[in-house]
Amino acid sequence: MASLIPSEKISIVVEDDRTGLSITTLKxxxxxxxxxNQGKFPTIASKNDYYLAxxxxxxxxxxxxxLNTVQTYLKQEVKVVCYLSAEFLMGPxxxxxxxxxxxxxxxxxxxxxxxxxxQELVDQEEEPGLGNGGxxxxxxxxxxxxxxxxxxAIGYGIRYEFGIFDQEIxxxxxxxxxxxxxxxxxxxxxxxxxxxxxxxxxxxxxxxVDRDGNYRVRWLPDRVIxxxxxxxxxxxxxxxxANTLRLWKAEAIESFNFQTFNIGNYYGAVNEKIYSENITKxxxxxxxxxxxxxxRLEQQYFFVSCSLQDMIRLHLSTGNSLDTFDGKFAIQLNxxxxxxxxxxxxxxxxxxxxxxxxxxxxxxxxxxxYTNHTLLPEALEKWSLELFNRLLPRHLEIIYEINRRFLDxxxxxxxxxxxxxxxxxxxxxxxxRYVRMAHLACxxxxxxxxVAELHTHLLQxxxxxxxxQLFPEKFxxxxxGVTPRRWMVLSNPRLTKLICSKIxxxxxxxxxxxxxxxxxxxxxxFCQQWQQIKxxxxxxxxxxxxxxxxxxxxxxxLFDIQAKRIHEYKRQxxxxxxxxTLYNCLKQNPNLDVIPRTFIFGGKAAPGYWxxxxxxxxxxxxxxxxxxxxxxxxxxxxxxxxxxxxxxxQPIYPxxxxxxxxxxxxKEASGTGNMKFSLNGALTIGTLDGxxxxxxxxxxxENFFLFGLTAAxxxxxxxxxxxxxxxxxxxxxxxxxxxxxxxxxxxxxxxxLFKPLTESLLNYDPYLLFADYQSYIDCQKKVSQxxxxxxxxxxxxxxxxxxxxxxxxxxxxxxYCRDIWNVAPVPIELEDxxxxxx
Ligand code: GPV
Numbered sequence: 087m088a089s090l091i092p093s094e095k096i097s098i099v100v101e102d103d104r105t106g107l108s109i110t111t112l113k114x115x116x117x118x119x120x121x122x123n124q125g126k127f128p129t130i131a132s133k134n135d136y137y138l139a140x141x142x143x144x145x146x147x148x149x150x151x152x153l154n155t156v157q158t159y160l161k162q163e164v165k166v167v168c169y170l171s172a173e174f175l176m177g178p179x180x181x182x183x184x185x186x187x188x189x190x191x192x193x194x195x196x197x198x199x200x201x202x203x204x205q206e207l208v209d210q211e212e213e214p215g216l217g218n219g220g221x222x223x224x225x226x227x228x229x230x231x232x233x234x235x236x237x238x239a240i241g242y243g244i245r246y247e248f249g250i251f252d253q254e255i256x257x258x259x260x261x262x263x264x265x266x267x268x269x270x271x272x273x274x275x276x277x278x279x280x281x282x283x284x285x286x287x288x289x290x291x292x293x294x295v296d297r298d299g300n301y302r303v304r305w306l307p308d309r310v311i312x313x314x315x316x317x318x319x320x321x322x323x324x325x326x327x328a329n330t331l332r333l334w335k336a337e338a339i340e341s342f343n344f345q346t347f348n349i350g351n352y353y354g355a356v357n358e359k360i361y362s363e364n365i366t367k368x369x370x371x372x373x374x375x376x377x378x379x380x381x382r383l384e385q386q387y388f389f390v391s392c393s394l395q396d397m398i399r400l401h402l403s404t405g406n407s408l409d410t411f412d413g414k415f416a417i418q419l420n421x422x423x424x425x426x427x428x429x430x431x432x433x434x435x436x437x438x439x440x441x442x443x444x445x446x447x448x449x450x451x452x453x454x455x456y457t458n459h460t461l462l463p464e465a466l467e468k469w470s471l472e473l474f475n476r477l478l479p480r481h482l483e484i485i486y487e488i489n490r491r492f493l494d495x496x497x498x499x500x501x502x503x504x505x506x507x508x509x510x511x512x513x514x515x516x517x518x519r520y521v522r523m524a525h526l527a528c529x530x531x532x533x534x535x536x537v538a539e540l541h542t543h544l545l546q547x548x549x550x551x552x553x554x555q556l557f558p559e560k561f562x563x564x565x566x567g568v569t570p571r572r573w574m575v576l577s578n579p580r581l582t583k584l585i586c587s588k589i590x591x592x593x594x595x596x597x598x599x600x601x602x603x604x605x606x607x608x609x610x611x612f613c614q615q616w617q618q619i620k621x622x623x624x625x626x627x628x629x630x631x632x633x634x635x636x637x638x639x640x641x642x643x644l645f646d647i648q649a650k651r652i653h654e655y656k657r658q659x660x661x662x663x664x665x666x667t668l669y670n671c672l673k674q675n676p677n678l679d680v681i682p683r684t685f686i687f688g689g690k691a692a693p694g695y696w697x698x699x700x701x702x703x704x705x706x707x708x709x710x711x712x713x714x715x716x717x718x719x720x721x722x723x724x725x726x727x728x729x730x731x732x733x734x735x736q737p738i739y740p741x742x743x744x745x746x747x748x749x750x751x752x753k754e755a756s757g758t759g760n761m762k763f764s765l766n767g768a769l770t771i772g773t774l775d776g777x778x779x780x781x782x783x784x785x786x787x788e789n790f791f792l793f794g795l796t797a798a799x800x801x802x803x804x805x806x807x808x809x810x811x812x813x814x815x816x817x818x819x820x821x822x823x824x825x826x827x828x829x830x831x832x833x834x835x836x837x838x839l840f841k842p843l844t845e846s847l848l849n850y851d852p853y854l855l856f857a858d859y860q861s862y863i864d865c866q867k868k869v870s871q872x873x874x875x876x877x878x879x880x881x882x883x884x885x886x887x888x889x890x891x892x893x894x895x896x897x898x899x900x901x902y903c904r905d906i907w908n909v910a911p912v913p914i915e916l917e918d919x920x921x922x923x924x
Contacts, residue, residue: 104149107189109195109196112193116196119138119142119143120136123138124139136210137180137207138271140193141273142273144180144183144193148183148187148328151328152330154915155914158914163404163414165909166239166240166415167238167416167909168417169225169420170242170243170393170420171221171222171241171420171423173218173221173222173225173369173423174216174217174241174333175218175222175732176216176331177214177572178732178733179274179318180207180211181576182230182571182572182576185323186234186321186322186324188324211733212267215265215369216243216244216249216333218372218690220650220756221373224537224895225241227573227895229329230571230572231567231895231899232320232329233321233323233325233329234322234324234571234896235322235900235911236325236327236913236914237329237911238329239320239329240331241329241330242392243333244333244366244369244385246367247268248367248368248369249369250369250690251263254728254729259702259706260693260702262693275317277314278314281315282313283312283392283395283396283399285310285336286309286391287310287477288479289305289306289307290305290306291304291306305433305479311337311338312336312337313334313391314334315332315333315392315396316335317331317333319331323571326913326914326915326916334388336366338361339362365381365388366388371693372695373653374464375464375692378468383473383474383478387430390424394431394434397411397417398411408435408449412448412449412450416453416906416908417455418455419455419527420457420459422467422527425456425523425526425530426481426523428450428488428526428531429481429484429488430481432450432484432488433480433481433484437480447488451531451532452532455902455907457537458534458535461541461753461755462655468520468521468522469521469523470518471519474521482521485521485526486513488512488526488530489512492512493507496510510525528553531560532560534557534560535561537563537566538563538565538755538756539565539779539780540752541563541755543563545561546561562906564898564901565756565893565898566761566893566898567893567898567899568762568765570593570597570896573739573761573765573766574594577735577736577766578739578766580622581619581887585600588603588606589603597890597892597894597897599891600887601889601891603888607884617880620767621641621642623737624741625641626737627741628640630727630737635726637709637723637725639684639725640684643683644681645683646683646685646744647688647768648687648688649689650688650689650759651689652690652701652702653695654697655750655754656749656754658687658689659701660748661748662701662705663820663855664863665685665712665724666826667820669711669712669715670819670823672722673717676717680870681873682722683722683723687705687724687726688726688730688738690729697846704832704843706726707832707833708832709724709725711831739762739765739766739768742763743873744771745759745763745768745770745771746771747760747770747771747773747775748773748793748858749775749776750773750853752797752800753853754775757775757778758777760777764886764893765887765893767884769789769791769879770790770886771865771866772791773793773794774794781890784889789882789885789886791868793862794862795861803854808851810847810849811848813857817860820859824848827840828844
């Protein structure tokens with residue numbers, strides 16, 4: 087026993103039961119937490135009670151890593167990365183923490199000695215689904231890498247009460263169910279009401295003259311909301327670092343408005359409370375499609391203001407002056423969702439701390455970096471001036487002033503080029519007037535990056551072309567990465583074990599070392615084991631598929647998987663056209679010798695995105711027919727795995743033979759699922775889009791199934807005039823597939839159901855499915871051919887894994903640290919909690 091906080095009067099004693107790692111201690115700790123935290127006797131405790139008792143036992147064992155980390159950062163006054171993101175798609179914490187703490191096998195043993203099923207308890211955890219897809223998951227991988235690389239970091243975001251909806255499939259359609267992830271409590275967070283802040287909204291501004299005769303502006307808001315931080319520890323892999331994810335919850339400043347209450351308007355008073363708390367109620371479930379809703383702008387401003395106020399508090403608490411702010415914080419904007427931070431930091435410095443404009447601007451510019459994650463025009467955020475002015479009147483004034491000064495500089499560089507000025511302006515005045523958030527982010531940041539080489543290149547040539555010409559030095563590429571801890575060690579323990587048996591375990595922190603596997607590609611025993619593991623993992627997935635959907639699939643078939651958000655640009659319907667084409671071939675030639683395939687889909691559609699929902703219905707309808715057809719003799723199965731999320735993704739990636747990365751070239755900024763599949767030994771069928779380009783470069787063209795137009799060819803074809811109907815008329819297989827859908831064959835005779843989808847393809851086909859169709863079909867034939875030679879397929883699989891080192895999020899984070907953040911590792915020393923050896 088030892089004192090954690092040395093103080094004359096109080097000494098907090100840390101009990102051995104909260105830190106000890108012997109099996110006996112762990113068992114006692116779990117029993118203790120069950121009794122005192124859950125308030126249950128073992129006889130009546132539910133699985134969830136046991137899960138929570140276990141979770142608290144694990145949490146106790148990381149608290150002193152966490153507190154020491156925070157204390158070290160404060161004492162050493164280090165520079166901290168503040169990763170601002172509207173989404174963090176963390177996935178379940180329990181298993182990840184066990185792996186990163188290196189206590190998985192002890193905990194498992196203790197749990198089993200208590201007569202409990204470890205996996206059953208792990209399965210109890212409700213994952214925090216605080217994100218939509220790739221963008222939110224990238225933020226989570228980056229937090230893991232920053233902690234593992236001992237980089238001081240705080241993730242700042244929103245504690246949505248309801249995360250991304252749970253998806254059910256009924257009659258082939260997506261049905262959305264509210265995600266009540268907090269209903270049984272969240273053992274991984276600690277509320278810190280003592281660090282609450284206030285956030286203003288609405289009202290108006292006025293000028294006044296201060297005591298020194300300076301003109302100042304004050305904001306007189308008409309709403310004030312309280313932000314309460316909830317902290318979750320982010321444990322690094324086998325280091326002492328535990329960084330913080332700080333998520334903000336909105337509350338009313340007082341739980342009752344007594345004024346209103348006293349005059350008898352009880353409902354009015356409670357209403358106001360509900361109104362304030364609405365801000366962090368629910369995650370917007372649209373991925374890359376803005377809705378322009380007021381509440382969304384309120385969410386963005388709310389968490390950004392809370393976070394910046396928190397940074398300023400932290401900075402001043404160590405006795406610093408704001409003059410040195412940019413030396414102590416590197417603030418990264420995860421897309422434009424938090425871009426209002428640029429105007430908010432200016433406001434805090436100028437209006438609240440009375441700094442002059444030039445100094446405030448210099449600090450702001452040096453503090454911020456901006457990552458762009460899409461080129462899709464419908465995702466580029468803009469807010470109408472009317473809304474902006476109503477909600478954030480002071481910020482609009484500041485943005486006008488930023489714009490005025492910015493355009494003055496542009497005018498000097500490009501005299502008499504009004505088109506250029508209009509294109510660069512922070513205000514879009516081409517029609518109804520809007521604030522352009524990407525422009526604010528570019529002007530207010532010292533660094534701008536895309537997320538794959540092709541994406542960065544296209545950004546510079548298209549969406550941000552004028553900014554690139556103006557400030558080429560701000561631009562760089564940071565190709566995305568994924569954490570091998572969650573996406574290999576945790577999700578694919580069998581393959582992890584095999585790899586470790588051959589090359590040790592240092593690849594887990596230094597993924598380039600996977601190259602050492604190349605020496606075993608001709609080792610037949612090793613190849614045998616590799617293939618065997620893939621087989622076992624496919625069997626596991628087959629069992630899950632049967633449990634979730636009732637569909638029986640053959641684990642010996644080729645597992646062909648497309649798992650990602652449902653979007654027209656990602657082209658799940660191109661995959662469906664291949665399935666229908668293959669089906670037609672088998673119907674025409676029932677004895678055709680084909681490689682049996684299981685087509686697996688996973689992904690959610692935005693609830694208001696009708697075409698995406700129709701794509702889900704199409705996949706399920708095709709499955710319903712194909713899966714039952716006796717002529718097919720189980721040579722094809724189509725599965726839509728419901729509720730694709732981090733939990734469900736973990737057993738999916740390892741089971742894939744083929745990874746579908748088939749977006750229209752130029753549309754997918756990077757993709758990260760593509761990396762997870764390949765890291766787990768799937769081969770990719772893909773276009774030259776996003777990070778596919780770099781994956782192919784790394785694994786070798788001979789180990790990658792390439793098809794389709796290039797981004798440049800897509801552009802040319804569109805310029806020339808693209809007529810999808812020409813492809814339909816001249817390609818009998820394509821025509822047969824479309825006609826079969828339109829005939830009502832997959833829809834119980836309903837010829838109207840899929841018309842919106844087929845008509846859109848025939849008349850517009852904005853994502854060029856028809857142009858890429860034949861190339862895709864031909865490429866799939868090559869895939870089937872290649873799968874016949876299992877030995878060679880296994881070799882290609884091994885080479886894919888061996889050459890994936892580049893796509894570790896550790897590599898990506900090191901680049902951000904070096905090129906953008908200028909931060910270095912800060913190792914954490916653990917003071918011994920039990921110096922007496924107790
Ligand atoms: I902007 N992305 C996303 O998931 N949601 C968004 O709102 C936006 C981008 C994704 C891109 O689509 C992926 O290509 C990319 O890999 C991912 O962000 C992370 O950069």
